[in-house]
Amino acid sequence: MENPDLRKAMDMKPEQKGVRICRVDPTAPESMVLKSSDIVLSFDGVDIANDGTEGFALNGKPVTNLRRLAEMVENCNDEFLKLDLEYEQTVVLRTKTAEAATPDILATHCIPSAMSTDLKALRPWT
Incomplete structure (x- = not known):
């Protein structure tokens, strides 16, 4: 979600960060929850950056x-x-x-x- 036009088209708020799901294998258990074009903002309570990385801590x-x-x-x-x-x-x-x-x-x-x-x-x- 690094592209600002795509972020706007997906109705993301400026402060939101995340990644867009391109494809979900239909046989994967995740297919019951995730669909193509879903945007994942966090995983296990950890925010995900627009480039797909998680944050880190010191x-x-x-x-x-x-x-x-x-x-x-x-x-x-x-x-x-x-x-x-x-x-x-x-x-x-x-x-x-x-x-x-x-x-x-x-x-x-x-x-x-x-x-x-x-x-x-x-x-x-x-």
């Missing part, structure tokens, strides 16, 4: 956008950074170790900065 708090992620990481005082990703994947990093490794990671991958200038301009986080 230390149990939902991450809504890149600015929020940068703020959460920068202000994290917990011993660990725990990223809950889609498909029940979890990444756990010791916060201080991740901070210490950042310059080497940036240099190894030729990344000029840990944060873009537009995100830096939002400090202190508004």
Whole structure:
């Protein structure tokens, strides 16, 4: 549902996100509930983005956008950074170790900065 015209044609509200079902196998149990052109907004209580991905969380708090992620990481005082990703994947990093490794990671991958200038301009986080 990334196409704004399709979103409007399907009567989606601007704040709604989701994916459109293209086809449902008629022999699948889901065919009793889902039909072609249905729009799925969430799955098991987790919102689905327009590109079909689920949201993720940092230390149990939902991450809504890149600015929020940068703020959460920068202000994290917990011993660990725990990223809950889609498909029940979890990444756990010791916060201080991740901070210490950042310059080497940036240099190894030729990344000029840990944060873009537009995100830096939002400090202190508004």
